[in-house]
Amino acid sequence: MVANLIKKLGKKLYSLLAVFIFLLIWEVAPRVGLADPIFVPPFSKVILAFFQLIISGEMFKDVLISLQRAIIGFGLALIIAVPLGLLIGWFDRIEKFLDPLLQTFRQTSALALLPVFILIFGIGEVSKVAIIFWGVQWPILLNTISGVKTVDPLLIKSARSMGASPLTLFIKVILPGAFPSIFTGIRLSATSAILILIAAEMIGSNSGLGFLIYESQVKIEVPNMYAAILSIAILGLVVNYLLVLLGKKIMKWNDDTSIINE
Template identity: 60%
Template sequence: MATPPVVERPAAAARRWGSRAISVFTAVATRLVAIGLLAAGWELFPRLGLADATFLPPLSEVLVAWWQLAASGELTAHLQASLLRSLGGFGLAIVIAIPLGLVIGWYAPIANLLNPLLEVFRNTAALALLPVFVLILGLGETSKVAIILYACSWPILLNTVSGVRTVDPLLIKSARSLGLGPVRLFQKVVLPAAVPTIFTGIRLAGAYSILILIAAEMVGAKAGLGYLINYAQYNFAVPDMYAGIITISAIGLLVNQLLVHLERRFSTWRTQ
């Protein structure tokens, strides 16, 4: 005779969901403590005279300036320009660097051929090459997207190569003993095992795409968050400058959280 299913009582279910809600609230509150302390210090220090309000205005003034920029549409225009450049270079880096990294990591002859070039360029800072990109490609959008592409390619490429090369040899031997050919072995064993390391490189590249963009927009740009910060500094609009910095920080945080979510989606096979 089949055993009847166990039905959870409403009181027990309520306690379980209540406990889970408390755990989530506690985790979120703990993460917000540091941000709250920073915001409180930013607001109080200038007002108490512990910091020069001319160069570090209270947070409330910065937020008012941010709202005015947003309401006028100026912030939206700069944000759109920056996102188009950043996502363009970042997307091209993913499309180019991941396949190239998989090939280099999987085929030793190609790795031996390209390693000398990789060692030369991986140790050259992207910002050091910014004048070269400007001289060759001009001050337009092409040079900005190209420098972001260059900067983002290296963490993705190197982590992809590392991910392929550090796959557990026992997994590969077991798959070969089961009769998997090279293509199926790479598809079913090597690539899934390398996904976490690849996403580490993608997350690093996501941060680089924002940082390098800001520096590139300070040279010859007419729009973008980097231009906004530079323009506000020269015109001594300090609250506007900090408003641009806060916007950049928020974008970086959102991009990182999105990539973490995508990593979890693509790595559901792993034991959490």
């Protein structure tokens, strides 16, 4: 038992080895002159700035503001994109009619449309939520469509042959069969929501993590800038980890869980 525990611990440490090496290089390079400490401060100074921002409460305030914006935009995309994707994926005529338009829209960068959203909605909260909604809906929508279309036709025929009603067919066959693909879209969108928001906050905002990065860069408070960037990375990892756990709980019935371990 002890040997197995040591073996598992060794595997965990090995998986983090690349991170440790990167942080060590980050700490040493500015100190030995391989990087300019003004623009790339040692990692220890960044960590110090990180905890100072936490103690002052500034970090929590900006994280909560950014999370609130991201959750609203992501939630709206989830509510709209999943039902729409199920509808488009189930009805071929609707898909053929809308696909050229959807493919055109999905290629339009969310950040390129930010000035348009600001013109329409102003520089307040609505424009930020709108840009998140636009950017994150496409992975959910397109993965939902793909999931519906890749459900095993034999399962559909078998359910129909046993007299399953359209509602039963949808609940018992279509939705479970499409869910792994839908969940992949949700994971992609959840991380994208944070990244799109940070960029939007750097362009037009007076609060949030993106604003903290921009303000620190303008004031040449470089350790604070890196500390904010580090907090974004940690936030992304936490969101992804929570979604992986949620996926494992929901999809216990599915033997192929590789889709949620990626």
